[in-house]
Amino acid sequence: MRRVGPFILERRRAPSRAVVIGVSVLAVLAALLVMAIIFAGYGVNPWHAYATIGKSTLGSRYGLMEILRRTIPLLLCGVGLVIAFRAQFWNIGAEGQLLAGAVAATGVALYSGIPGPWLLPAMFGAGFLAGAVWGIIPAFLKVKLRVNDVITTLMMNYIMIYIVDWLIHGPWKGPTMRGFAYTDIFPKAAWLPTLPLSRVHWPTLVIGVAAAILAALILSRTRLGYEIRVVGESEGAARYAGINFLRVSLAVMILSGGLAGLAGVGEVAGIHHRLLSPTQVSMGYGYTAIIVAWLARGSPLVAIVTSLLFGLIFAAGDVIKTVLRMPFQVTGVFNGLILFFLIGVEPLMYWRVRLLPKGERWTGRAGSSGS
């Protein structure tokens, strides 16, 4: 217990669910508030800005569909990251794993010659595998050579970004694209169906929701999930219990990377129908998914909600660009603010702040001065 001015701080050991939710909402609100200042700095009335964003996203069918479209990759990557984070595997590499999935799907779509109805399943399979491979390399490095997972997963992103760039400028550059750095358009059999008058490739959305439910079941009801939780909560206890770190880390990264890979398949097969510049394929979904997973606080089901929130923020970014004529990068600022406040308020969950009773308030100095 500590006194600070007229307040008493008490440490609590296990924050309740209400506290966690309350504090998280507080963080998002604080980010909105700072964002309002940025709007004002741009000469845009914050009320007007938020009203416009609200109307063009939540207030129209098109807007809602755009939120869903953005949610899909965030959900898949986010669920994967929740699993990884539960094992304290700091996978910052969903972006690269997503791109790996996109590359594999493109390869299958353009060059495999697999016949029509099997093409999309094969693309998803290849995308999962490619993402998983991209994910298990850091897992090996971490367990076998004790290389920091944050660094390897992050660096693997850049490798994959350059591979994609090289492919679309070099070997896979589409002959029919008149010199643009794209691959050819996929055959129609490799296009994912979308909801009418939208870009919501619903099969990927279904996979995403299923993945969230499955991940929740794995974590709570399977041996693997139990071992993931033990490894994540206490390395010492995991060692003591004889849990095989390599096996758990590999499993975690196969799931985490594989799910990000599926997100990549969805983007190329559902929206672009070809492989193109990495920044256009992903727009940083793999990085934003880190915040999605962080906000979900270890629950894959909560990731459905948090990925919707960030889908909304992405869709708002489009509005900011087209309607409010501010740069799209403002969404990055917004994401950054939310993450900043989320991490910033973390200590609040472990401290209960109370106002001292009135009578004691101004004689409080004696108590806090160690006398």
Added chain:
Amino acid sequence: MAGTNEEGLVRASSYTSPMLVMRDIVKTFPGVVANDHVSLEVQAGEIYALLGENGAGKTTLMNILYGLYRPDSGEIYVKGKRIHIRSPRDAIAHGIGMVHQHFKLVRPHTVAENVALGLAGTPFWQPARVVERGLKELSERYGLPVDPRARVWQLSAGEQQRVEILKALYRGAEILILDEPTSVLTPQETAELFKVLLHMKQEGHAVIFITHKLSEVMEVADRVTVMRRGKVVGTLPTAETDKGSLARMMVGREVVFRLSKGECHPGEEALVVEDLHALSDRGIPALRGVSFTVRRGEILGIAGVAGNGQRELVEVITGLRKAQRGRIIVLGKDLTNRSARRIADAGVAHIPEERLRMGIVPGMSIEDNLILKKHHRPPFSRGPFLQLRKVHAFAKRVIEEYDIMTPSPRTPAKLLSGGNIQRLILARELSGQPGLVVAAHPTYGLDVGATEQIRQLLIKQRDSGVGVLLVSEDLEEIMALSDRIAVMFRGEIMGIVSASEAKIEEIGLMMAGERRQQEQPS
């Protein structure tokens, strides 16, 4: 105390004002009152013992005096003057020094560098130079021989403690607090320490010495204050009391010094260790040819000063550390260098030294914690799936059987008290009908109730034909529980004696590295 809190002098009445007065100290932590209106007075030239069980509030009180905690209320006077201690720096400025139970030294640095660290008034370049001279003087004056240029990691625990004492003296400490100073010492080193303390007393220092060992209080202290559950039970001159009444004050009831323990009926070999060699974390040989046997129905106690290979021995036996050479045969099977899971599955229970870091997963529920190490086998899992209903039923049963006090099986383990955490670990480890129990410091830091219960549980295991390997730094515990006692020193067994014939002096000598004369092969 609201209202008048101006600094003031204590009116010197008929007696000379004491060196230190702590008055009505209150300190609460969430859910506990660690110090409940505690008052004490210490005179110059006095050795003053603060006696109490773990968790009685002794260390909290001294941490307040040293500025590590701030009290919620209460007053502190040094030499009659009211002082406010906000940090250890303040405490040092008022002539208060503290030697912590776990030394606060920079291990790669030299002794002089450690003393110079954070010292005001040392030159920017080579501050240790200046300190070296002063150190020599001090160490001669108080009989604390230490080489100022030796690096701390090369020193024994006793020597490191001397460095800590010198550090405090160098800073001009007139009041020296020692927190459980003998817990890392051999009996001989303890005797040395007591000589130093007497020396300091003659020089007019006030020495406050925190302990839970009655014999030490009787041996060296002039006065003793007994604490229990955050309160002062009483303060007495040691000349007017005895061990028995102090123990009663400490525990709050009559204490039995001997555990009831039936005769030992050793059976077949539960554990055979042959010529075991292993390295420590730092790559230095920690086990150098250790051999012994534990039979079913017997408790073998491993005594020794901390850091002589006990930790490594436990880890090698339980599969957490690789042996370089030698063999480990458990219940007839050679399990040398097998995985921890394999060894646990073979019927080896492990009560680990580091309860919170290893023994439990703090953030997971009690239920989840109770199946750790067994989660991968029936009945708790079938195929890849956990059998949550069976887990729940099992948890409910053993929570009752082992008296784990918890609101619910779903409560996170970290919310349990120390005693209940240890009960949880014992419930998990002993409920699987092990053939061998490896228990490292099983009662360290627990209150008397939990300690007694856990010792009884270990004896019950032995009586039901389980082999028990007990590692403890608490000689009293080793003597009370063991059927045979092996003493470790620098990675070797100095000798194995039967507990009924063991003399504490002989064990003390072995702890200090004297090999036993008539080696009895076992």
